[in-house]
Amino acid sequence: MKISKKLPHMYWSYTRGQWMERTSPFTLKPVRPIKLISDKELKDIYLPLAVFIKERYQLSLRRRQHIASMLEESPAPTPFIIGISGSVAAGKSTIAVIFKELLAQLLDQPAIDIIPTDNFLFSNEILEKKGLLEQKGFPESYDTESFIHFLQSIKFGQGEQLIPVYSHASYDIIPNKYQTVRPSDIFIVEGINTLQRVKINESGLAVPDFLDYAIYIDAPEDYIIEWFLQRIESIFLDNQHIPSSYFHQFAGLSVQGVRQLAKQVWEQTNGPNLRQFISPAKYRADLILEKDRNHQIKHISLKKI
Structure with a gap:
């Protein structure tokens, strides 16, 4: 028997319209606007999703309290x-901020922190020594051991942590700069590698x-390519005249020239990485959000288990 690669039996699946029909009867607490998206997208799509995530969070709290009580532990x-x-370029960091703001409102301001996994990329110097600079973003380009050690530390309450900081402008880890991560109620870890099982x-x-x-966060590859080119163009225009920026070396190029270079990066690195490592891990997700060309959510899949 051939099993569908899309594994539809694992998810409740809704078009945008079906999702709005299912969630419209919800009595939802009004929330403040979020500048990153329209009020309609916030109310119709993200707010009901945030309510589901809030319920999972609260169930997790109750479960831990119940088990601790059974064992007579704190x-x-x-x-x-x-x-x-x-x-x-799929919009992970934007969606992380949206959910952070919504959950903060729905849960009456718990401590929530966002951790980009780019902070755990090896520096360009190390990648060059390893011969991996052209494979930046592939699983082997991350310091996965340090990342997992960090996750263990925050998960099991080992106090304040210091982690490196990555800059998209310099296209590298910033030397001698660290992000202080304090204990929080919720951490949102966003990055291309969060679902990959690299042991x-x-x-x-x-x-x-x-x-x-x-x-x-899912979308057809041709949409993602255009978003990636737009993102590189924007970073280039903002940073081309800053000497410390990676993009300063391209200051003599036209915008079209920079887009052409970005397209080569996609074809050589980002595209193969998406197809080989990122997309194959998506069915580990509890929630799959498929976007249209304008970054609006057009399809929602919620895992049944």
């Missing part, structure tokens, strides 16, 4: 970790083992 202050994955040692642990809820 419940550990374990954070709820949301992973957001998808292609480069680093005999423990067999991988990044998805630490996630309480996983989201995948």
Whole structure:
């Protein structure tokens, strides 16, 4: 028997219209506008989704408290970790901010922090020594061991952590700069590698083992390519005259020339990475959001289990 590659039996699947019909009877708490999206998109799509995630968070809290009570132990202050994955330029960081703001409102301001997994890329210097600079973004270009150690530390309450900081303007880890990560109620970990099962040692642990809820941002590749070119164009225009920027070296190029270089990067690196490693992991997600060309959500898949 041939099993469908789309695994439809794992998900409740809704078009945009079907989702709005199913969730319109919800009595939802009004929320403040979020500048990143229209009020209609916020109310029709993201607010009901945030309510579902809020319920998962609260169920997780009750479950831990119940188990601790059964064992006559004090419940550990374990954070709820949301992973957001998808292609480069799919809008992961934007959606992370949207859910952060919505959950903060729905849960009356819990501590929520966003962690970009780009912070755990090896520096360009290390990638060059390893011969991996042309494969930046592939699983082997990340310091996965440090990333998993960090996830263990925040998951099991080992206090304040310092992690590196990545800059898209310099296209590199910033030397001697660190992000201070303090204990939070919820962490949103966003990056292309959050659903990939890259094992680093005999423990067999991988990044998805630490996630309480996983989201995948999906779209046709031709849409993503255009978003990627637009993103590179925007970064180039903002940074071409800054000497410390990676894009300063291209200051003599036209915008069209920069877009052509970006297209080559897509064809050589980002496209193969999407097809080989990022997209195949999407069915590990609890929620798959498919976008249209204008970044609006056109299809929603919620895992049944």
